[in-house]
Amino acid sequence: MSVQGSHSALEPGRIGDLRTANRLVVAPMTRVSAEPDGTATPEMAAYYTEFARGGFGLVVTEGIYTDSAYSQGYLNQPGLVSARNAAAWRDVTGRVHEAGGLIVAQLMHAGALSQGNPHRDGTAGPSAVKPQGAKMPEYGGSGPWPVPREMDSADIEEAVAGFVASAVNARDAGFDGVEVHAANGYLLDQFLTDYTNLREDSYGGPVANRVRLTAEVVEAIRAEVGPDWCVGVRLSQTKVNDFHHRWPGGVHDGEVIFAALADAGATYLHIASEGRNWIETAELEGGLTITGQARRVTGLPVIANGGMHDAELSAQVLGDGHADFVSVARAALVNPDLPRRLAEGGRLERFDRTLLEPMVTLDNARRRRRVLEAKV
Known part of the structure; x- marks a missing residue:
């Protein structure tokens, strides 16, 4: 973990x-620990506040569903679709701010991967194409994905x-911005993906058409929240x-995608590496990296x-110059104070896959960390 001198x-x-x-x-990390109606809990407030106290410059929430139609991906996933949802998130953002942090709400529509x-019964996506693989048991799923209904204009x-x-609910709840989830195989990424x-x-x-929906979402949000509020986009x-x-x-697709989202009014781009690390997914032809290309x-x-730990x-x-932030x-789950450890040259606690299980209470998370610390 330690490096010579002050880390950039x-x-x-x-x-x-x-x-x-x-x-x-x-x-963002899926925790599926909200109430059945998508309302954030006090345990969730404590969970996010712990990262702010640990020194992280910015916290991006788990994916938050966006409507009472086809967007919800998991049972007990948090939402931002009601006044009750927004009021509960106001407590989360207030506590994060009191701890000196900034917090952005990731807005997610699961599409065919719900x-x-x-x-709703059934799922909806860009086309009636059965998703690859199977549902994720760690988030309450089992068996193959169903074939989604092709979405019409309505x-x-x-x-x-x-x-x-x-x-708008996120802004009113005190979030410092939103991150539009267009990555990892969910709805907006389903539109972006050729197959x-x-x-x-x-x-x-063509890719210019497939990125259109994501750009329209960003543009519509920007028109509603004004020119200065933070509207990021996550891609993978x-x-x-x-x-x-x-x-x-390859490079051509990146040029089209990145330019379209910048033109739509994005504040930042967050390039994810689902299931892989940056080294395995970043390299493009011509010596470029996907994050470096997005910056350029x-x-x-x-x-x-x-x-990035x-x-x-x-x-x-x-x-x-490949990116501005990491x-x-x-690693943050088991090291919520990772920035302080980096500053002090301390070692990171080892990761354990049990930490990926949905967090029911903060006490469970703390107990898990004590177990891990005892193993070191």
């Missing part, structure tokens, strides 16, 4: 109007409206059900993800 991730940063204490970001939605309008309404999007309308075909090539996927057009094309702040790797990514997921 500890330097202050800026994302739009947000000034961060450092360049370390908590990546495995727990009490609002479904698409409903999905966009849900993103916008949830963004899940077989449409022949303006949302299908890999997915929760396909660790090997890459954008088929857009001029926006870029967050790199995937193995490794101090040497994160120093390289930041120092060589996000940490699993």
Whole structure:
């Protein structure tokens, strides 16, 4: 963990109007620990506050569902679709701010990868294509994914409206911004992906059409919240059900995707590496990296993800200009004070897969960490 001298991730940063204490970001992690109606709990407030107290410059929440139609992906997933949801999140954001942190709400529509939605029977996606793989048992699923219903224009309008309404709810709940989840195989990524999007309308075909829905979501949110509030976008090539996927057009696809989202009004881009680390997913032809290309094309702040708890790797990514920030997921679960450990040259506690199980109470998480510490 330790590196010589002051680590570049500890330097202050800026994302739009947000000034961060450092360049370390908590990546979104599914916890499915909300109430059945999607309301955040006091335990969730304590969970997020712990990262702020640990010194992270920015916290991105787990995916929050955006409407009472097809967006919810898991039972006990948090939402931002009601006044009760927003009021509970207000307690979370207030406590994070009191601890000196910043917090962004990740807005997520699961699309065809929904495995727990009490609002609708069945799923909906860009095309009637059966998703690869199987549902995730750690989040309450089992068996193969069903074939989704192909979304019509009314479904698409409903999905966009849900993103916008949830963004407004997030702003009113005290969040410092939102992150539009267009990664990891969920709805917006399903539209972006060639083999899940077989449409022949303006949302299908070439990559400029397949990124259209994500751009429309960002543009619609921006029109509602104004020019200065933070509206990020999370992207990935890999997915929760396909660790090997890459954008088929490579550098060309990246040029089109990144430019479209910048033009739509994105504040930052967060490039994820689902199931892989940055080294395995970042390299493009011509010596480019996907995060470096995003910076070059857009001029926006870029967050790199995937193995960034490794101090040497994160120093390289930041120092060589591949990204402006780095996000940490699993290592943050067992090391919520990772920024302080990095500053002091301390070692990280070892990760244990039991920490990926849904967090029911903060006491459970603390007990797990004590067990891990006893093993070291």
